[in-house]
Amino acid sequence: MSSKSIAARPRFLTLLSTLSALLILAATWMVFFFAPREAVMGEVQRVFYFHVSTGWVGMVAFLSAAIAGIIYLIRPDKKWDVFAVAAVEIGLVYSFVNIVSGSIWARPTWNTWWTWDPRLVTASVMELTFLAYLLLRQSIDDPERRARFGAIYSILGSLTVPLTYMSIRIWRTIHPVVIGSGDPGAKGDFAMTQTMVFTLLFSLLAFTALGVTLLWHRARLGWLGEKVEQLRLKVMSN
Amino acid sequence: METTNYLILGFAVIFGTLFLHLLSIYLRNRNFQRDLEILEELQKTPKRKTAKGRKKGARR
Numbered sequence: 679m680s681s682k683s684i685a686a687r688p689r690f691l692t693l694l695s696t697l698s699a700l701l702i703l704a705a706t707w708m709v710f711f712f713a714p715r716e717a718v719m720g721e722v723q724r725v726f727y728f729h730v731s732t733g734w735v736g737m738v739a740f741l742s743a744a745i746a747g748i749i750y751l752i753r754p755d756k757k758w759d760v761f762a763v764a765a766v767e768i769g770l771v772y773s774f775v776n777i778v779s780g781s782i783w784a785r786p787t788w789n790t791w792w793t794w795d796p797r798l799v800t801a802s803v804m805e806l807t808f809l810a811y812l813l814l815r816q817s818i819d820d821p822e823r824r825a826r827f828g829a830i831y832s833i834l835g836s837l838t839v840p841l842t843y844m845s846i847r848i849w850r851t852i853h854p855v856v857i858g859s860g861d862p863g864a865k866g867d868f869a870m871t872q873t874m875v876f877t878l879l880f881s882l883l884a885f886t887a888l889g890v891t892l893l894w895h896r897a898r899l900g901w902l903g904e905k906v907e908q909l910r911l912k913v914m915s916n
Numbered sequence: 917m918e919t920t921n922y923l924i925l926g927f928a929v930i931f932g933t934l935f936l937h938l939l940s941i942y943l944r945n946r947n948f949q950r951d952l953e954i955l956e957e958l959q960k961t962p963k964r965k966t967a968k969g970r971k972k973g974a975r976r
Contacts, residue, residue: 719917722923725923728927729926732930778929782925783922786919902945903944
């Protein structure tokens with residue numbers, strides 16, 4: 679297969695990339711001009727829409743890596759390993775944005791950048807668990823062993839996802855709950871108006887589309903990397 | 917409560933990080949494409965005779 683055919687992008691991916699960019703632009707417009715200003719927290723509450731959306735995409739990406747890991751263990755095919763690495767990278771970026779944007783929101787709301795709250799701790803544990811996934815993979819030379827290790831690790835690591843999601847529902851916390859009822863001691867909680875709910879749902883849709891698009895691009899990058907490696911070995915052996 | 921500065925900081929982090937990630941994917945892709953082109957060129961070029969092969973040819 680020549681480099682030109684590898685570089686050729688599926689038409690659907692181009693369409694999805696354009697659609698994702700438009701959705702993100704529309705979601706940004708809604709956050710600033712459609713959603714109302716929250717009375718108590720003021721302007722910083724607008725971070726909430728993208729904070730929740732990035733958290734959602736991060737969790738879905740980590741779960742996707744675990745699903746790819748299960749498929750790899752059942753039917754060992756390199757493409758699932760490449761997909762899992764791509765999903766973990768996307769998950770790490772989005773979860774990082776989620777944690778940092780949450781910290782920025784917490785400063786005026788909780789009067790601190792960081793507190794050892796169950797949600798903050800479990801989200802950080804989830805992030806570090808998958809960061810270790812990428813680091814540990816690099817220490818294994820044999821590609822098959824690396825892929826098998828990655829599959830098992832991503833399945834076990836994905837247990838941190840429901841733990842993070844449930845943390846504000848099972849432990850005492852100051853972190854507000856978006857879906858369902860939270861701890862009465864939560865700080866920064868607010869009653870959402872219909873326009874706020876609509877903006878949140880639209881942001882979730884926009885970030886999900888962006889997540890899928892980036893995952894596809896990143897998986898193609900991984901696949902291209904594999905091709906380059908195979909060709910390099912072939913050229914060196916000649 | 918006046919929290920506009922935190923709003924600006926929050927969105928700078930969100931869009932800044934996503935932009936850097938996009939840039940990193942683009943740059944890695946470009947580098948792989950270059951590597952692939954070079955490797956394909958190397959594969960196309962005919963094999964040079966090794967020193968051992970040249971000696972054998974000279975004896976004949």
